[in-house]
Amino acid sequence: MHIHPLITDTATLDALCARLAKGDFVCVDTEFMRENTYWPELCLVQIGNAEEAAAIDPLAPGIDLAPLLALLTDNEDVLKVFHAGGQDVEIIYNLTGRTPHPIFDTQIAMMAVSQSEQIGYANLVECWLGKSVDKGARFTDWSRRPLTERQIDYAIGDVTHLAAIFPRLLRKLRKTGRGVWLDAEMEKLADPANYRTDPDEVWKRIRPPSRNAAALGRMKAMAAWREREAQDKNIPRGRIMRDETLAELAGNPPASQADLAKVRGLSAAWRDNEIGRRLMAALEQARPLSREELGERDRRGVALGREGSLVADLLKLLLKIRARELDVAARLLARTEELEALAAGQRDLALLEGWRRDVFGQDALALVEGQMAFAVRDGRLVMTRLPAEEPIEMAPAAPAERMAT
Template sequence: MTQDIITITRTEDLARFCAAAKTAPYVTVDTEFLRERTYWSRLCLIQMAIPPASTAHDDGGDAVLVDPLAEGLSLEPLYDLFRHEATVKVFHAARQDLEIFYHDAGVFPVPLFDTQVAAMVCGFGEQVGYETLVRKIAKANLDKSSRFTDWSRRPLSDAQKSYALADVTHLRAIYEFLDAELKKNDRESWLVEEVGVLEDPETYINRPEEAWLKVRTRTNSPRFLAILRELARFREAYAQERDIPRSRVFKDDAMIEIASTKPATEADLGRSRLLLREARKGEIAAGILAAVRTGLDTKDLPQPRKEEPGRPGNAALSDLLRVLLKAKADAAGVAPKLIASSAELDAIATGERDLPALHGWRAEVFGNDALRLATGEIALSARGGAVRVVPAS
């Protein structure tokens, strides 16, 4: 019942719950946040639950909400729990949650269990949603009516509290089921390998000098790319420093237009079709013009981007690799996308070898045979609707 939901607003209460969580085998965690008006996510709510047999408060509460917006509340007890390696920290699709905690305190929850990744390893499909796992594993339905509410407003409604708490209470059953499946299939090391990416600080660092690599453009002119690089560098640094979305500075289409037209004055910027009005003067305008000048003057020109893998001469091999991947993924009960992306298959076909699909558990499931197929050591055969690997004749 909603009236029984505990909302923690004091550091001492958070410390009490986290102390109880340290005696539990695992704790489930989720967050609610806003990012529409900021560069960094604004943490608005934290949900946590421990196994029902554990008790976190005198009243026996095993699932709580934590209000990080409460005056005077310190999250240090939570971060201390994150460092406590005897308790598994369970998230679903943890990346955005971990980015918040890493940016706030430079801490990662260890050990970490991501149920979305685990579900992919256990054959639940690609990027499986929490709602699907609740329905299939916990045998329950979720009320998603509060999904897009403003989590920064106080007080929270009863519906918001119930919605938020369901994201960690059902997660307990999901974790216990998936953990058992991984142990039964001897795939715990697979999950550890995947979670390693989530626990790597590099996953959450956005370097301004690398921002241009994420901008999609069809132009590969070195000078154009040099200007684009400087514009993206300026935008990223400006957005980070002021904690505003990149799009509030200028959008990608405006950046590509500027890199093409090479404006030299504010009057030139005023003729842009795509640039926001606020960006045509003041600090942003000055930053844009300086970036264009730097891009025009630099001798450090970016190399033209490589075209997507999969040149015509390797198209047939790429297709064969896709067939092999589907067969191997079905046999292993793993989502194909978790093993290899389409781009990786094309890269293997063009001779690249330093790829995730060719290392670790992926090599055992798919990568080793993919290389053998690429070198002509094996072939594929279809029999009775099934694809088989056979020695090449």
């Protein structure tokens, strides 16, 4: 593989992207800083395939990233390969309003061929290539210039190793017939909706002070105000106000701006500064949540009684058994909230559709409906079908065989 010197000009970048556009795939990684900003600051882009790889300096004077961004977001003929690529995709979305497509994430793919939930890059390289990744530059300040040769070598290694791993991982997926299992997961990663931040929706991520409609309305208003403040100032939202402080104010609103000086987590200056006045204005404009909004929030969680919780625990045990039998990550088959929803009586669930129903969902449903039970065979926990004269142990290979045909 040919490794290029650090690219700092548009002409060289354009020529590289023209060559990469002729291949079947490109591996992509980014280095960025976001500890002190709301928007991540892109500091380096690494890209390559089986023939060549390079690092691109987006901070170089005069460089135009248009050829690179066009390759990533406009070219549907080239597969874009990432590892744990959520934040990389977010950066590309922030720059273009679009996401890379089609897309492949090796961390997600590993869930279909192993029990790894979130395998790290170093472990991925060790698993497939038997090599150790130099972690010395992992916590470097990528915004400082000039970059050292060691930093650049470390960064490019992220795509050169990935270019060697991806074809082998793809072959294994094809051999097992599990590539189709990942289609929805990859499309979800590429969905632009995942990277849009609507200030009026961020309150849903915060632990509420209560189910009181007025308190939740205040939390919604303050969360939207904080998000816009953070975006305008380009600083982390926690620098404006921590979630715990915001929830406390939602549950116990100040009677006046002067009372903000008494709030833990806020400085005394809030009693008479501009940001304190803007916060009070947001509180004054807050309205209790509507019945529809309250219902939407309640539907996000499932209320399980004692018996329902026991059923959910049995479903989690079944999930663990099935994931072990198939040698896949349990989270790829079903998520905890889905199991709790199934135990509560819901049936409109992803685990009861498509391939998930074939390899796990139909047995999970049978367990809930009293048609299956656990048994111990030769010291190993298995499932049995009911009613039957003799318990029938599930054949671990059967689901994989069905998918391969």
